[in-house]
Amino acid sequence: MAVLVVAEHDNASVKDATNKVVAAAAAIGGDVDVLVAGSNAGGAAAAAAKIAGVRKVLHADGAPFAAQLAEALEALIVPLMANYDAVLFPASTTGKNAAPRVAAKLDVMQISGVSAIEAPDTFVRPIYAGNAMLTVKSKDAKKVLTVLPTAFKAAADTGSAQVEAVAAPAGPFKSAFVSDEIAALERPELTAAKRVVSGGRALGSSEEFHRVLEPLADKLGAAIGASRAAVDAGYAPNDFQVGQTGKMVAPELYVAIGISGAIQHLAGMKDSKVIVAINKDEEAPIFQIADFGLVGDYRVLVPQLLEELGKAGV
Amino acid sequence: MKIIVPVKRVLDYNLKVRVKGDGSGVDLANMKMSMNPFDEIAVEEAVRMKEGGGGHSPGSATEIIAVSIGPDQAQETLRTALAMGADRGILVKAEGEVEPLAVAKLLKAICDAEKPGLVILGKQAIDDDSSQTGQMLAALLDWPQATFASKIALNGAKANVTREVDGGLQTIAVDLPAIVTTDLRLNEPRYASLPNIMKAKKKPIDVKTPADLGVDVSPRLAVVKVADPPKRKGGVKVKTAAELVAGLKAAGVI
Secondary structure, X not given: OEEEEEOOEOOXXXXXXXXXXXXXXXXXXXXXXXXXXXXXXXXXXXXXXXXXXXXXXXXXXXXXXXXXXXXXXXXXXXXXXXXOOEEEEEOOHHHHHHHHHHHHHHOOOOEXXXXXEEXXXXXXXXXXXXXXXXXXXXXXXXXXXXXXXHHOOOOOOOOOOEEEEEOOOOOOOOEEEEEEEEOOXXXXXXXXXXXXXXXOHHHOOHHHHHHHHHHHHHHXXXXXXXXXXXXXXXXXXXXXXXXXOOEOOOOOXXXXXXXXXOXXXXXXXXXXXXXXXXXXXXXXXXXXXXXXXXXXXXXXXXXXXXXXXXXXXX | OEEEEEOOEEEOOOOOOOEOOOOOOEOOOOOOEEEOHHHHHHHHHHHHHHHOEOOEOOOOOOEEEEEEEEOOXXXXXXXXXXXXXXXXEEEEEOOOOOXXXXXXXXXXXXXXXXXXXXXXXXXXXXXXXXXXXXXXXXXXXXXXXXXXEEEEEEEOOEEEEEEEEOOEEEEEEEEOOEEEEEOHHHOOOOOXXXXXXXXXXXXXXXXXXXXXXXXOOOOOXXXXXXXXXXXXXXXXXXXXXXXXXXXXXXXXXX
């Protein structure tokens, strides 16, 4: 049994999600190799080699991987699968984009967003925005999975695997990178942050969203998230969205401000260790899952919270 | 350019999901079913390409074919797409769960016959949340893909598509024919008007079976069980910010 993990990385280093997917691969069993497909990604390959439990790192370097285009990833990964029984991708936008292409080419029914591994062929995943948990057994000879990183504990960086170069497919491919607008991150990345402060529609405007959340996020060293309602209303960009159709987060501390707690939002954050909810509607569903609920006007409570955090030396 | 828009009939997004007592699935009996919301966005984008709107020149699309795979009742979902502006429908009749891989194979067979310039799909269905069908179809056809689209600009033999990715936006150019899957911000779908709903009743729907298309749709995954998610113990309220901070300290998160 051999399992291939497709690394999430920024060429210089691997993201924490990669360590978590390696942990999921270890739960399947057998040898675990990590594939780093990037452009000048030597740093990321070296970082992947340090993840505990990794047998070897495959490093493919080429311009088409700079933008992680699905067509190029498919061309690279499908032939590699002759040597593997399973391939695991993080359920990031990159993983979700590429994995089904690989699965279709292998004639395998992919299992998306795996949150637990019960056996090498049996997996648990949330469906209906996390309102139900589905356990499925795959009859396919090979397995193609996307894994919810938040559901697994990251493998430590205590390994020392060999890095092996693999040839990058030459192309040409039928898609090409044009441009990107990646927001400069002044704060921790949402899916990797230990603390998240999120705002909902109750904040009423984009200005208010930033005015209220930023000082608290700064104080806590937290990432900023938003409910879909806040994103739809234009208060926050889409990549802030936490929920079924946005990002899945599981920080140590999640502070929800003015978020009522629609099912689709809860699906994205209910695995957080401690949830705080601040909302003026005491009937809001968010309170049912919050470890600490504070009923009242956020305009009064958030400044008080900042003050109390200051007093507590945070 | 011909456009194919696959549409899925799913449990209405406003309804509460109830897991069946025997753990075999989610209770859909006598529940309101609607078009998957992301598929509505796909239909809307195609209609704008035909009518002009959303930055598209009128006539960018010449014909819009809505396709649904499901039971007889999926015809209702097709009628909704026709009322929004699709020209004709194809129903591939199949009972029970049809997995994304099988759906992609059925759609490939339809694309082979219809030769569209673009297939626009929802980025995921809100029932199984798989987010696979578009990408699988692209692979089977060996077409390029642009998933999670928030903007599509048709540009001759290519389309420039802006994608919602982790951390921001990415714009890629894909050669046509291509597959695009829709994200929330691509557009705001219209409500069908009553006259258009009436007109939609006269639009043709072709009914096929998986066998007609030469596709084996038997599932690859066996459902072991469907269960309620673990309940989170919450519901504790504190009265003041000071009490909250004390609680957070005690919990060791600050």
